[in-house]
Amino acid sequence: MSLRERYGGMTRAEQGVSLFVCGFTALLVVALLTGGLTPSYTLYLAGLTGMYVLLSLGLNAQWGYTGLINFSVAAFFGLGAYGAALVTASNSPLAIPGGVLVGLVLAVVGSAVVATAIAIPTLRLRADYLAIASLGLAEVVRQIVLNQRDWTNGSGGLRGIPDVFAGWPVLGPLPGELPGLQFAEYAVGIPGLFRIRVLGFTLGEPFWTDLLNFVAVVVFVAAVYLLLRRVHRSPWGRVLRTIRSDEELASALGKDTYAFKLQSFVLGSVVMALGGVFYAYLVAYVDPGDLEPINTFYVWIAVILGGSGSNRGAMFGGFVVVAIREGTRFASDILPARLPVDVPVLVDVYGAIVSDFGSTRLLIVGLLIVLVMRLRPEGVLPPQRELLWPSALEETDE
Amino acid sequence: MALLELLANGLVFSSIIVLASIGLSLVYSIADFANFAHGDTMAVGAYAALLAFGVIGGVGPTVLALPVGFFLSLAVGGAVAALVAVITHVLVYEPLEVDSIGLLITSIGVAFVYRAIIQLRFGSNPVEFGIPLQRPIDALVPLGIRITVHEIAIVASAAILVVGLHLLLQYTDLGRKMRATADNPSLARVAGIRTRRIEWWTWIIGAGLAGVGGGFLGLYNQLSPRMGFDILLVVFAAVILGGIGSVYGAMAGGLLIGVINQLMPAISNVAVALPLVPNVGPAYADTVAFLIMVAVLLVRPSGIAGGETT
Amino acid sequence: MSDALTTGANREKDDPVLEVEGLRKRFGGLVATDDASFAVERGEITALIGPNGAGKSTIFNLVSGFYEPDAGTVRVDGTDVTGKQPHEIADEGLVRTFQTPRKLEGMTVREAMLVGAGDQPGESFLKLFTDAAGVAAAERANVEAAHEMLERFEIGHLATQPATDLSGGQMKLVELARAMLAEPELLLLDEPVAGVNPTLANTLSDHIARLNDDGVTVCLIEHDMEFVMNLADPVIVLDRGSVLVEGSPDAVRADDRVIDAYLGGESA
Numbered sequence A: 001m002s003l004r005e006r007y008g009g010m011t012r013a014e015q016g017v018s019l020f021v022c023g024f025t026a027l028l029v030v031a032l033l034t035g036g037l038t039p040s041y042t043l044y045l046a047g048l049t050g051m052y053v054l055l056s057l058g059l060n061a062q063w064g065y066t067g068l069i070n071f072s073v074a075a076f077f078g079l080g081a082y083g084a085a086l087v088t089a090s091n092s093p094l095a096i097p098g099g100v101l102v103g104l105v106l107a108v109v110g111s112a113v114v115a116t117a118i119a120i121p122t123l124r125l126r127a128d129y130l131a132i133a134s135l136g137l138a139e140v141v142r143q144i145v146l147n148q149r150d151w152t153n154g155s156g157g158l159r160g161i162p163d164v165f166a167g168w169p170v171l172g173p174l175p176g177e178l179p180g181l182q183f184a185e186y187a188v189g190i191p192g193l194f195r196i197r198v199l200g201f202t203l204g205e206p207f208w209t210d211l212l213n214f215v216a217v218v219v220f221v222a223a224v225y226l227l228l229r230r231v232h233r234s235p236w237g238r239v240l241r242t243i244r245s246d247e248e249l250a251s252a253l254g255k256d257t258y259a260f261k262l263q264s265f266v267l268g269s270v271v272m273a274l275g276g277v278f279y280a281y282l283v284a285y286v287d288p289g290d291l292e293p294i295n296t297f298y299v300w301i302a303v304i305l306g307g308s309g310s311n312r313g314a315m316f317g318g319f320v321v322v323a324i325r326e327g328t329r330f331a332s333d334i335l336p337a338r339l340p341v342d343v344p345v346l347v348d349v350y351g352a353i354v355s356d357f358g359s360t361r362l363l364i365v366g367l368l369i370v371l372v373m374r375l376r377p378e379g380v381l382p383p384q385r386e387l388l389w390p391s392a393l394e395e396t397d398e
Numbered sequence B: 001m002a003l004l005e006l007l008a009n010g011l012v013f014s015s016i017i018v019l020a021s022i023g024l025s026l027v028y029s030i031a032d033f034a035n036f037a038h039g040d041t042m043a044v045g046a047y048a049a050l051l052a053f054g055v056i057g058g059v060g061p062t063v064l065a066l067p068v069g070f071f072l073s074l075a076v077g078g079a080v081a082a083l084v085a086v087i088t089h090v091l092v093y094e095p096l097e098v099d100s101i102g103l104l105i106t107s108i109g110v111a112f113v114y115r116a117i118i119q120l121r122f123g124s125n126p127v128e129f130g131i132p133l134q135r136p137i138d139a140l141v142p143l144g145i146r147i148t149v150h151e152i153a154i155v156a157s158a159a160i161l162v163v164g165l166h167l168l169l170q171y172t173d174l175g176r177k178m179r180a181t182a183d184n185p186s187l188a189r190v191a192g193i194r195t196r197r198i199e200w201w202t203w204i205i206g207a208g209l210a211g212v213g214g215g216f217l218g219l220y221n222q223l224s225p226r227m228g229f230d231i232l233l234v235v236f237a238a239v240i241l242g243g244i245g246s247v248y249g250a251m252a253g254g255l256l257i258g259v260i261n262q263l264m265p266a267i268s269n270v271a272v273a274l275p276l277v278p279n280v281g282p283a284y285a286d287t288v289a290f291l292i293m294v295a296v297l298l299v300r301p302s303g304i305a306g307g308e309t310t
Numbered sequence C: 001m002s003d004a005l006t007t008g009a010n011r012e013k014d015d016p017v018l019e020v021e022g023l024r025k026r027f028g029g030l031v032a033t034d035d036a037s038f039a040v041e042r043g044e045i046t047a048l049i050g051p052n053g054a055g056k057s058t059i060f061n062l063v064s065g066f067y068e069p070d071a072g073t074v075r076v077d078g079t080d081v082t083g084k085q086p087h088e089i090a091d092e093g094l095v096r097t098f099q100t101p102r103k104l105e106g107m108t109v110r111e112a113m114l115v116g117a118g119d120q121p122g123e124s125f126l127k128l129f130t131d132a133a134g135v136a137a138a139e140r141a142n143v144e145a146a147h148e149m150l151e152r153f154e155i156g157h158l159a160t161q162p163a164t165d166l167s168g169g170q171m172k173l174v175e176l177a178r179a180m181l182a183e184p185e186l187l188l189l190d191e192p193v194a195g196v197n198p199t200l201a202n203t204l205s206d207h208i209a210r211l212n213d214d215g216v217t218v219c220l221i222e223h224d225m226e227f228v229m230n231l232a233d234p235v236i237v238l239d240r241g242s243v244l245v246e247g248s249p250d251a252v253r254a255d256d257r258v259i260d261a262y263l264g265g266e267s268a
Helices: A003-008 A012-033 A039-066 A073-088 A100-122 A127-147 A205-232 A235-245 A247-252 A257-283 A293-306 A311-334 A344-355 A357-375 B002-030 B038-056 B068-093 B100-122 B138-143 B149-171 B173-183 B185-190 B195-220 B227-242 B247-262 B264-273 B282-299 C056-063 C086-091 C109-114 C132-152 C168-181 C198-213 C225-231 C249-254 C256-267
Strands: A185-190 A194-199 C005-007 C016-027 C030-041 C045-049 C071-076 C094-096 C186-190 C217-221 C235-239 C242-247
Touching: A012 A039, A012 A311, A039 A073, A039 A205, A039 A235, A039 A257, A039 A293, A039 A311, A073 A100, A073 A127, A073 A257, A073 A293, A100 A127, A100 A257, A100 B282, A127 A293, A127 B100, A127 B227, A127 B282, A205 A235, A205 A257, A205 A311, A235 A247, A235 A257, A235 C109, A235 C132, A247 A257, A247 C086, A293 A311, A293 A357, A293 B100, A311 A357, A344 A357, A344 B100, A357 B100, B002 B038, B002 B149, B002 B173, B002 B195, B002 B227, B002 B247, B038 B068, B038 B100, B038 B195, B038 B227, B068 B100, B068 B195, B100 B227, B149 B173, B149 B195, B149 B247, B173 B185, B173 B195, B185 B195, B195 B227, B227 B247, B227 B282, B247 B264, B247 B282, B264 B282, C016 C056, C030 C056, C030 C071, C030 C217, C030 C242, C045 C056, C045 C198, C045 C225, C056 C071, C056 C186, C056 C217, C086 C094, C109 C132, C109 C168, C132 C168, C168 C186, C168 C198, C198 C217, C198 C225, C225 C249, C235 C249, C235 C256, C242 C249, C242 C256
Parallel strands: C045 C217, C045 C235, C094 C186, C186 C217
Antiparallel strands: A185 A194, C005 C242, C016 C030, C016 C071, C235 C242
């Protein structure tokens, strides 16, 4: 299928999303070439996107598939991040021996245990009880991380988390062995109109290390996506989708809805913890601030904006959230502190917004939640019309 | 004995929680969703009271070491919180075509908008009313109770409001209709009760009480944009303990959770003596409220009031 | 036998699929089901009727496990299922429908049908990875069975339509077809023709009669008397939470106590 046909076969929403993703990527490439972004920062952004995609996929497996409201995304993310960091960080009070894999196992097991513990008392009740209890859980996990200094180093956080592949055979020393690539600076432009300088940077060992990390997250995200896509279109996923619409119907048809909800909740929580593990390696530093409730609701935005129940939507949502997070940071750097025109009230409002981008982000997140629920509660990319086990249709009508 | 002091203190904190729980429970049963913006509605009331206090704070004589202007400011705070809640109801919740879970998620967005606006206007750092702190009442100190006149004002005001609400619910036409609507909205509509008007009053009363509670919370601690969100979990715990939808249950739940919350230091003294319990300090007061809530959900999800509505 | 009328339920049945004994349920001060006892004979269509508030829906919810009884027992095919979860009771062969099922968002009709099939290997998370071939084979068989079932109910053309775009009557047909995919011993139908036009009600009546001819035992509650009297035999009349009489449609129709119960129910 040619690109043009493919585009023509999309819904309008899909076209819009494709254009947005392409445009956004193009912007990043231009910024990279012109020196607006350093190569390392670009890779960091890409990695961050991957992490939010993981978190969104995890929440989608709970809320999107089954209708479970989890307001402790940040807690499961934190369990993953701290699980990884406690094993590998240079100032870890616990200094658990082991490497990346031990941290990974710790994160997966820890999040599964905590998810089960919170699910057991709440999943038999109405959906809003889980919402309330999970918001509480998030706060409790944050309090423990903040106050158990002898375990987590408290508000000081955990530093010195090494690269993912540090100490591994082949992959560990690889970045140091790769040649440094030097890109000469060029000036391009149209004579008489404009000239800009492009390129002019060297890609050395740090870049290769970052690139390797990035490849790792891409592999990770792809694996999780494929796994989730498989289970979503399976009979197992079909029961979850039935529970979301009408739980009584599912149980009248002989489905043990409690068991299915539990599985869905644990699955999603483990995926979130994987996102946390990756985050710890991406920024090499974790602290209790990462467990703030706002981080939970970034992920909620991603899922409901992308389209609850849609894995593609969750991936798109991850993109948008990074655009909000880093976009506002970027805007705070380039916007003038004072409004150039002097309109009385507007100047004050503008001043407040520009001087406090943390609050502005909060405002944007809040408004986005309200607007999506008002204007497009099904999200930008709602799930496909029919989800069937792919090979099941070969002998029937299609 | 410090226990008595903690109980007295617990009662003060309880008064604030009770004011907040009532509104959360009312909205839960009549508007039919868990309103996660309720805590931030408290903050709206507190900051509105702060603004009003700057203008009319000095007005009038002093009652319980607080100028009458302070009580007026609290009334303004409650009124603003009520107004904001009604506007939100009309602009945001009413036009939505989603179920109660959708409303719940939307209320998170509303909470963030409230808090962001407060932060943009007042900054993120804590502020105070600037009323001189009181020393504990001398006459009570020998009894081991260290409670200030301000705190007595909080308890007394909350008691007056709760009694007022009780009279309203039991003896007025509006109150009876509210209870009927909470009990069974569709039946109430069939019976000719105009539920839209009842919803408005629910928001006005619920958010008004929360706003006043927020003002007291600001006097008791400080004001900060997160003050309401931080206390929301405790309020939810109180409402669940009392049984969702039951106003009187919410009052009882609020009282109990508030006292337990303030008893944490005493509880932690006991806990230290136990093996395997790592230094459970006062920092874990919220954690304990949470654990109580989870225990209630496990054992008796309909709450201590036992599923009787309103 | 079919002209006979018994006071209370006829408990002398040869091969009952469902036996309900002394069932009691109260909500607050209201007794919704009060010492209700009856049996459903294999191979018959049994109707539960009664004035509003007689406790029909409560009994359905008690029998299918959605409410827990305060007292009494429920046996399906001789197995005591009292107090069990709905899905456990469904596993015993009792499948119920709902008066107004919620629409399954984002599913096609055949997808919504497939939920009905029991014992699917693909509903085990592990087997999706350890036994992909088995999952695919079962799914293929189920898709085929779903298509066949839709054809039997003459709605095969709807298979790939969104499940949310159906008319009320079509939804009732899909519900019935889906319940049949679960291969029930006993089918509990909660107001199968509520809100359905008379023509479709007749179609539904024919379908239910045909299922019964094929050996499916049916127990239903319904307000539409014409529908009940044409389809069911025996008819069990409930009043104020317990069984008043049981008998053939004609016998029930002629009984004064039944008429009194309905009149009393109307004026209450």
